[in-house]
Structure formats: structure tokens, C-alpha cells
Amino acid sequence: MAKIPVGVLGATGTVGQRFIQLLADHPWFEVKAVAASDRSIGQRYAEACHWLLPTPIPVGVRDLLVQPIEPGLDCRLLFSALPSDVGGPAEEAFARAGYAVCSNASAHRMDGDVPLLIPEVNAGHTALIETQRRERGWEGLLVASANCTGTQLTLGLKPLQEAFGLRQVLLVSMQAVSGAGYPGVPSLDILGNVVPYIGGEEDKVEAEPRKMLGALQGDGIAAAPFTVSAHCNRVPVRDGHTLCVSVALEREASVDEIVAALADFRGSPEAAGLPSSPAAPIVVCQEPDRPQPIRDRDTDGGMAVVVGRVRACPVFDVKFVLLGHNTVRGAAGGSIHNAELLVAQGWVER
Ligand code: NAP
Numbered sequence: 001m002a003k004i005p006v007g008v009l010g011a012t013g014t015v016g017q018r019f020i021q022l023l024a025d026h027p028w029f030e031v032k033a034v035a036a037s038d039r040s041i042g043q044r045y046a047e048a049c050h051w052l053l054p055t056p057i058p059v060g061v062r063d064l065l066v067q068p069i070e071p072g073l074d075c076r077l078l079f080s081a082l083p084s085d086v087g088g089p090a091e092e093a094f095a096r097a098g099y100a101v102c103s104n105a106s107a108h109r110m111d112g113d114v115p116l117l118i119p120e121v122n123a124g125h126t127a128l129i130e131t132q133r134r135e136r137g138w139e140g141l142l143v144a145s146a147n148c149t150g151t152q153l154t155l156g157l158k159p160l161q162e163a164f165g166l167r168q169v170l171l172v173s174m175q176a177v178s179g180a181g182y183p184g185v186p187s188l189d190i191l192g193n194v195v196p197y198i199g200g201e202e203d204k205v206e207a208e209p210r211k212m213l214g215a216l217q218g219d220g221i222a223a224a225p226f227t228v229s230a231h232c233n234r235v236p237v238r239d240g241h242t243l244c245v246s247v248a249l250e251r252e253a254s255v256d257e258i259v260a261a262l263a264d265f266r267g268s269p270e271a272a273g274l275p276s277s278p279a280a281p282i283v284v285c286q287e288p289d290r291p292q293p294i295r296d297r298d299t300d301g302g303m304a305v306v307v308g309r310v311r312a313c314p315v316f317d318v319k320f321v322l323l324g325h326n327t328v329r330g331a332a333g334g335s336i337h338n339a340e341l342l343v344a345q346g347w348v349e350r
Contacts, residue, residue, distance in 0.1 A: 001350050004343070005075040007033030009090065012040050012049040012066065014182045015081035015104055018332035020045075024058040026336070027275050028343060028350075031061050033073040037086075040066040052182060071097035077348055079335050080105055083181075095140035100348045102143055102335045106200075109144045109208060112220045116144050116211050118151060118334065119274060119341040120267020120281045121158045124216060126345055131219040141347060143338055148330025149173050149201065149232065149241055150208040152305045155281055155329075156245065156322045159265035160258065161213055165250025166226040168316065171205070172244045173230065176237040176293065179326045185234060195234040205230040240293030241326045246316040258318050259284055259310050274340040276333060278304040291323035302328030303337070 006023065010016045011034035023031050035041075040048035046062040067073060069082065069090045078094055080087050080103040088107030095101050108114045113132040115125040129141045145151065153171060160166060175198060177185050189195060206228040213224040253261075263284040271277050278300035284307050285291055291306035299306050302325035313319040324330055342348045 001028070003030035004028055004077055004348065004350065005030060005032040006077045006079065006339075007031070007035060007073045007075040008079045008081065009035050009069055009087070010081035010083070011045065012036045013081055014052065014178055014184075015327055015331040017049065017051060017053055018327040019079050019081060019336070020058060020061050021053050021055055022328070022332055022336055028340065029077065029336070031058075031064070032075045033067060034061065034064050035067045035069050035073060041068050042066065050182065071099070076100060077339055078102070079332070079339070081332065091142055095136070095142045096138045098138070098140045100141050100339070100342060102145070102339045102342070104145050104331050104335055106147065106204060108142055109146060110211065114142055114144055116146050116208060117338045117341065118146070118154060118212060119271035119277070119337050121154055122212050123268040123270040123341055123345070125221065126342065126347060127216060128221070129347060141342075143342065145331065145334045145338060146208040146212060147201065147204040148179055148324070148326035149175060149230075149243065150205045151330045151334055152241060152322060152324030153205065153243060153245065154209040154212045155305050155324070156262070156307060157209060157213060157247070158267070159261040159282070160247060160249065161224065163257070163261040164253045166224065166247065167250055168226060168248040169228045170246045170316065171228070171230050173205070173232045174235040174237065174242040175232060176239050176241055176326055177234065178239050179241065180234065190234060190236050193236065196231075198232045198234055201232040202230040205232060237293045239325060239327060240297030241324055241330065242291070242293060243322045244319070245322055246313045246319040248316040249318070253317070255310055255312055255318065262307050262310070270341060270344065274337060274344060276303055276337040276340055280304060282307055284308070284310065291321060293323060296323050297325040301333070303333050305329060
């Protein structure tokens with residue numbers, strides 16, 4: 001099939017660059033437009049962008065001129081890696097102009113008519129697009145990816161919810177500096193240090209998984225009835241968020257049953273066969289000192305989350321360590337995966 005022309009909003013930033021890298025040889029999508037702030041507009045992408053990734057800037061993108069964040073971009077599918085305050089109104093304007101928008105920004109994640117998607121977890125939530133189009137009167141569409149920590153947590157919780165039910169979740173995160181964008185956290189604040197605060201993060205991690213694990217009811221989502229308590233920390237790791245998670249379940253389960261539920265999880269059949277789907281969304285490791293960011297974050301191209309140290313918890317029922325790549329599964333890779341689902345379901349024409 002001819003590739004679908006796509007654009008990246010905020011293409012010069014940390015997540016924007018990851019989009020450009022992951023889209024380089026994508027079988028369905030081809031980057032035709034890049035857009036960013038006044039600082040970058042009119043420059044060639046390679047000049048405007050302080051490229052941070054170890055692979056070269058793809059040849060087809062190097063010479064694209066950076067354009068303003070305004071409808072008129074020569075594509076019909078857009079990935080947004082904009083800061084939330086800019087992304088909120090811009091994404092609406094693009095959807096109103098008929099574009100399909102897959103957003104990474106937080107502005108619309110909790111809107112009642114915006115699917116907050118992970119293809120393996122809640123592919124059916126795209127039904128909200130009908131409501132969105134009816135209520136907002138636009139022909140485009142807007143779907144969102146969750147916060148990076150919330151995405152990987154939700155993948156880990158989904159098989160436990162299905163098999164045993166969830167009551168309470170407590171997590172402590174150790175989040176990489178790339179999660180703060182570029183230039184992000186000043187080096188003197190983070191080298192040899194831990195910062196026990198990430199503005200707004202805990203609220204997002206406590207709310208977004210409950211929406212993704214919730215049930216479609218009429219024109220909206222009924223949030224899943226469990227509670228989450230999150231402690232979010234920034235640590236001097238470049239990429240990869242590590243979460244220590246304790247979970248209280250509805251039904252009793254042995255550690256072996258929990259490990260089996262995690263390892264056997266494949267997710268919605270609608271995710272099977274999408275170009276970015278990992279072989280297994282959750283990889284369970286047995287080594288007592290894994291997962292670790294530098295060793296495990298690139299598992300299956302960064303699209304699988306890695307769980308280890310699954311053991312009984314004397315306060316809750318079970319505890320484990322869960323690692324995910326924040327700019328791949330937790331941002332650009334997750335959003336591309338969502339776009340693939342939209343194509344497979346027919347919301348975006350091939
Ligand atoms: P970033 O590195 O600061 O990049 C921001 C991008 O937005 C740049 O391309 C920048 O363009 C552009 N931009 C900034 N202000 C703009 C304006 N007024 N008008 C137009 N473009 C503007 O941030 P990031 O980490 O990539 O994050 C992008 C979004 O993804 C945020 O909403 C963030 O919350 C979300 N997110 C990030 C992660 C992560 O791991 N980093 C994970 C999940 C979600 P210039 O280069 O021209 O300034």
C-alpha cells in the first residue's frame with residue numbers, strides 16, 4: 001500500500017526526535033511534515049534540531065523545513081509531542097481541520113470523549129471517537145497516549161486486573177531525565193542526586209491508569225474501581241523508568257499464578273500483527289537483580305515492559321519491579337502504535 005503521509009508537531013524535542021527515529025522505516029507511515037516553535041520555523045530540520053539519538057537523522061527528514069503549528073501541513077495523520085499548554089489548543093485546531101491527531105501531551109487525556117489508548121489494553125475505547133465527532137462537530141479525531149509512567153504501569157496491571165481483580169496499587173518510581181524533555185533537569189540538580197518531586201506526575205499516574213482500565217459505558221468510560229498511590233522521583237538515569245509496585249488483589253493468587261498471568265499476557269487481539277506490537281507486551285525476567293534500565297529498556301525495541309522480582313508482599317498481596325522505555329513505549333512508540341490501531345480499525349484511511 002502507499003504510505004500514509006504523517007507530520008510530527010514538536011518534532012525537534014526529545015519525544016519528537018524519537019518519533020522521527022521510529023518512523024524512519026515504518027511500513028505504513030512516511031514523515032512529510034515537521035513543525036515546532038518560532039525558534040525553529042523556516043530552518044531545515046537538521047539545523048533546527050539538537051539531535052540527541054545515537055542513530056543519524058533519517059535522510060528523508062534532514063532537509064524538511066520546520067513549519068508552524070497550524071493546519072495546512074501536507075499530511076492527514078499527526079503525532080503531537082508538544083508541551084501541554086501549546087498542544088491542547090493546537091491539537092483541537094488540527095482535529096477540527098480534519099486531521100487525525102495522536103497526542104502525547106496531557107491536555108486532553110482525561111477528556112471524557114478522548115480515548116486514552118494502549119492497543120493491547122483498551123483497543124475498544126476508540127468507539128469514543130464517534131461521540132467526540134458528534135459532540136465537537138469535527139471530522140478529524142483526537143486520541144491520546146498516557147503519561148509514560150502510567151502507560152507502563154497500566155500494561156503491568158492489565159493481566160492482574162483480568163485474572164484477579166485490583167483493589168489498591170502503591171508505586172515508587174525512579175524516572176529517567178529524558179522524561180523531562182530537553183534540556184530538562186539542570187545537571188547540577190540531578191548528577192549524584194535524587195529529586196523526590198516531578199510536578200503534576202503523581203496526579204496523572206493515579207488517574208490515567210484507571211481510565212485506561214475502565215469500561216466503556218454509553219458515551220464515556222467508567223473508571224476502574226481501584227485506587228493508586230504514587231511516589232514519583234527523578235533519578236540520574238538517561239532513559240527508562242523503573243517502578244517498584246505493590247498491588248492488593250480482589251482474589252487470592254499465588255506468586256506462580258501472578259507470574260504466569262504477566263508472562264502469558266498478549267492483550268487485545270486487535271493489537272496482534274500491528275507493526276509496532278512486541279511479541280509479548282510484558283517480559284518477565286527471573287534474575288534477582290533485574291530489570292535494570294541500561295540492560296532491559298530496549299527489550300523488543302523498547303515496546304515491551306520488563307517485570308522482575310515478583311514476590312509476595314506482607315502489606316499488599318504481591319510486589320514487583322517494572323521497567324519501561326519512557327520515550328519509546330511511554331511516548332513516541334506508544335503513539336505510533338495507537339496510530340497503527342486507528343488504521344487497522346479503519347478510523348484512518350490507508
Ligand atoms: P521537549 O524536549 O521540551 O520538546 C518540546 C517540543 O515542542 C519541541 O519541538 C519544541 O520546539 C516544541 N515547542 C515548545 N514550545 C512550543 C510553542 N510555543 N509552539 C510550538 N512548538 C513548541 O519536550 P518532550 O519531552 O519532547 O515532551 C513533549 C510532550 O510529550 C510533552 O507534552 C510531554 O509531557 C509529553 N511526554 C514526554 C515524555 C518523555 O519521556 N519525555 C513521555 C510522555 C509524554 P522548539 O525546539 O522549536 O523549541
